[in-house]
Amino acid sequence: MKVWAYIHPELNILCCALLKESVPKGVQAIEFEVESTDDVIYDGAQIRLKTQDEKLQEEKQRKLAELKNYVASLLSPMDYIIVKIAEAQVLGQDVTVLKQKYAGQLQRREAIRAWNEQMKQAIEQAKTVEEVRSIKIEFSGGAGA
Amino acid sequence: MAFTVGMSGAGGSNADTVDGFHASQTPGANIIVPLNADGVLDLSATSALIDVYTIRRINGDNLSSDYSLAVGEEAVYNWDTTASLSKPLRIATVEGFYLLIIEAPYQTALDIGCNLNPNNTTYTNAFNLSLVGCEDGVSSLGGGSRTSSMFSLEQATSGGMTVVYLNTFTSGKSLISIQRITRYTHGGAVHLFGSRWNDTTTAWTSLGTLTTTSANGIVKVLVRRLA
Numbered sequence: 001m002k003v004w005a006y007i008h009p010e011l012n013i014l015c016c017a018l019l020k021e022s023v024p025k026g027v028q029a030i031e032f033e034v035e036s037t038d039d040v041i042y043d044g045a046q047i048r049l050k051t052q053d054e055k056l057q058e059e060k061q062r063k064l065a066e067l068k069n070y071v072a073s074l075l076s077p078m079d080y081i082i083v084k085i086a087e088a089q090v091l092g093q094d095v096t097v098l099k100q101k102y103a104g105q106l107q108r109r110e111a112i113r114a115w116n117e118q119m120k121q122a123i124e125q126a127k128t129v130e131e132v133r134s135i136k137i138e139f140s141g142g143a144g145a
Numbered sequence: 146m147a148f149t150v151g152m153s154g155a156g157g158s159n160a161d162t163v164d165g166f167h168a169s170q171t172p173g174a175n176i177i178v179p180l181n182a183d184g185v186l187d188l189s190a191t192s193a194l195i196d197v198y199t200i201r202r203i204n205g206d207n208l209s210s211d212y213s214l215a216v217g218e219e220a221v222y223n224w225d226t227t228a229s230l231s232k233p234l235r236i237a238t239v240e241g242f243y244l245l246i247i248e249a250p251y252q253t254a255l256d257i258g259c260n261l262n263p264n265n266t267t268y269t270n271a272f273n274l275s276l277v278g279c280e281d282g283v284s285s286l287g288g289g290s291r292t293s294s295m296f297s298l299e300q301a302t303s304g305g306m307t308v309v310y311l312n313t314f315t316s317g318k319s320l321i322s323i324q325r326i327t328r329y330t331h332g333g334a335v336h337l338f339g340s341r342w343n344d345t346t347t348a349w350t351s352l353g354t355l356t357t358t359s360a361n362g363i364v365k366v367l368v369r370r371l372a
Contacts, residue, residue, distance in 0.1 A: 001229075001230060001231050001356075003267075008268070010346070010347075011268065011271075011344060011347070013268060013269045013270070013271065014267075015266050015267060015268050015269070016266065016267040016294075017265060017266045018231055018233070018262055018265045018266065018267075018354045018356070019233055019265045019354065022265035022351070036356075037260075037262070037267045037295070037356065038294070065289075069287045069288070070283075070287065070330075072287070073280070073283055073285045074285075077284050133255070136329060137330050138330045
């Protein structure tokens with residue numbers, strides 16, 4: 001799609017008009033052909049398109065944030081078990097029984113963390129934006145919570 | 146109530162006009178429209194103005210410049226995302242409230258993002274979004290917040306339905322939304338999110354342009370001015 005990029009005269013920020021007529025009157029805009037409006041950047045000196053590497057790094061950050069949120073959502077329902085065990089330890093109690101009782105969940109947490117590390121590596125090692133986008137954030141292993 | 150009944154011809158028994166107005170089942174200016182054969186008042190060719198509420202639907206796909214919706218009036222669109230990844234809504238906005246509904250075809254091959262660019266423009270990092278959501282099959286809520294350069298509508302074009310309420314008052318420009326969408330991961334999710342346009346001086350004069358990160362067939366869109 002075409003966009004017309006300019007520095008907003010009052011707000012002093014980069015803006016991209018998706019329609020030519022949406023550029024404020026009297027403002028000089030630069031026309032770009034882009035896949036997404038996110039592709040345009042103002043680097044402090046000029047308005048330009050992001051490099052492939054900049055786009056790749058941004059996509060990786062987005063995917064890592066998605067992974068982090070997802071892993072947190074998997075672990076949080078079992079956090080009470082960790083709190084229980086920690087409390088027992090603080091009180092000087094034997095935690096063997098608790099560890100046996102919650103063995104399945106503890107195993108699952110370990111599997112989630114191991115999977116998380118694998119996913120992080122896969123994201124960081126991806127060479128293209130498409131490769132990052134194709135990584136599916138979905139945990140399917142481990143014992144049930 | 147006093148009114149005058151006009152007769153057609155001398156000695157005729159059929160009323161031709163009422164207070165000078167003709168009757169016809171084809172709506173038009175200064176025409177009295179009776180109920181049709183099904184007992185329905187069919188004003189589809191025109192509109193009904195009730196106090197300050199207008200009942201009328203227009204085809205937004207035919208708009209070539211910004212159209213000002215009356216309160217109650219709505220525009221509908223069939224956005225062919227295979228033809229274009231952006232859809233200018235061509236609605237002139239005034240300070241008030243608008244409803245936006247988006248319905249996209251079911252698919253789970255990839256996550257597709259959707260944005261609303263108010264005034265058909267992006268404004269770098271001028272928007273804050275906060276979201277809570279629940280993925281299918283995941284027993285806890287997820288969420289977070291981030292800045293963006295337009296109103297993010299999350300995966301509104303990914304599949305499923307998104308309902309958005311828009312506040313176009315200059316000092317409080319914002320939206321709240323709930324969506325049930327399909328997703329690449331887990332197959333689906335429900336999101337509840339709100340977004341604020343931090344700049345409190347720029348007027349929201351054009352509802353804006355919808356954009357989608359990938360094509361997903363025909364996306365149905367409805368815009369209604371609520372107040």
